[in-house]
Amino acid sequence: MICHLNYKIDKKKYKKVFFDNYSKGKFYNLNGVDVPYWWRIYGLEKEVIEVTRDLGIQDLNFQAVFTFQHQFSKLPDHVDIDRIVGLNLNLADDMPNITIEKKLYEYEAALIDVGSKVHSVKADKKPRLVLKYTFTDNWSKIYEVLNKHNIIDHEKTVKDNPEYKNYISILTEKNKKFLKEPNKLLKNT
Numbered sequence: 001m002i003c004h005l006n007y008k009i010d011k012k013k014y015k016k017v018f019f020d021n022y023s024k025g026k027f028y029n030l031n032g033v034d035v036p037y038w039w040r041i042y043g044l045e046k047e048v049i050e051v052t053r054d055l056g057i058q059d060l061n062f063q064a065v066f067t068f069q070h071q072f073s074k075l076p077d078h079v080d081i082d083r084i085v086g087l088n089l090n091l092a093d094d095m096p097n098i099t100i101e102k103k104l105y106e107y108e109a110a111l112i113d114v115g116s117k118v119h120s121v122k123a124d125k126k127p128r129l130v131l132k133y134t135f136t137d138n139w140s141k142i143y144e145v146l147n148k149h150n151i152i153d154h155e156k157t158v159k160d161n162p163e164y165k166n167y168i169s170i171l172t173e174k175n176k177k178f179l180k181e182p183n184k185l186l187k188n189t
Helices: 011-020 049-055 139-148 154-160 182-186
Strands: 002-004 026-030 033-042 062-069 075-078 085-090 097-100 103-106 109-112 119-121 128-135
Touching: 002 154, 011 062, 011 128, 049 128, 085 139, 097 109, 109 139
Parallel strands: none
Antiparallel strands: 002 109, 026 033, 033 062, 062 128, 075 119, 085 109, 085 128, 097 103, 097 119
C-alpha cells in the first residue's frame, strides 16, 4: 500500500544535511552482512526536526534515516523486518519509484507499508536519495496522524489505490517468505 503525501521537502537544505553528515553513515547491514550499494545515516533526528513537526509525527515511534542507493543497483522483492511502515521523502532531482505487489509507483513523498507488502526497487541510471522515517507504530495510527494534519494526498492516492481508506495492514503467510535475507540482497550488487 502506498499513500501519496502533500509535502514538499526543501531538497537543497536536506541534501546538504546528508552530505555534511555523510561520514557518520555506513552501508546497510543485514544480519552481519553489509549491502555495499545502500548507504544509510541514522541519528539525525535533531537535524530533521522541522520536517518531523511539519508532518505532525513527532509523537510517533520512528527513526529518521537518510538512504542513498547507488546508481544501477536494485533491491529485489522483499518485506522489511519488524513490520515497519516507511515514510519516504525524495531528495533527488528525479522522482524515485518503487514496485509494490508487482505494481510500479513513482512518488515524491509517500507513506508505504514496507513491513507487510512485497516491494522492490528497480535499477536506475541515477542514484536514489531519500529521507525515510521508519515507524514501529501501526499503519492505521500513522495514517490517522498524517490525515489529521492534511498530509495525505487523497486525490493522487485514490487514483493508485481506490480502496486505500479501508486498508488494513496484514503480513500474510505468502508474504512472510519475502522477509529480507542478506544473501538475496547481496546478489544485486
